Amino acid sequence: MSFTTKVHSDDGVVTIRLTGELDSRAAPALNEVIVEATAGTVRRLVLLAEELTYMSSAGLRCLVFAHQKLGRGVDIVLVGATPEVAETISLTGFDRSLVMQDPVER
Secondary structure, three states: OOOOEEEEEEOOEEEEEEEEOOOOOOOHHHHHHHHOOOOOOHHHHEEEEEEEEEOOHHHHHHHHOOOOOOOOEEEEEOOOHHHHHHHHHHHHOOOOOOOOEOOOOO
C-alpha cells in the first residue's frame, strides 16, 4: 500500500493525515511534508493515524525528526494509532515525547 499525506494548517495548528504504510521508502516524503508544513509558527502538530497501517523504524525516525525540529513547547499529538503502530512507538519509549490520543467520535 502506498503512503499519502494530507495537510491542513489553521492558526498555528498543523494537522497531517497519514494513510498507508510509513516505511523507509515513504519516510523522506513525510520529513519533507513536515518541513514544509511547519515552516511558519506552529503551536501544535497533530498526526491523524487512523489510516496508517504500518510504521517501521524509519517512520519512527520521522516522529523524532519532527520532535527535534519543532523543539520544546510544541505539542505533537498522534491520534488514532492502530495497536501495532502504538506498540512500535511505546516499545521505544517515544510515547513519553508525544501525546497519543484515541480518535474523536463523530
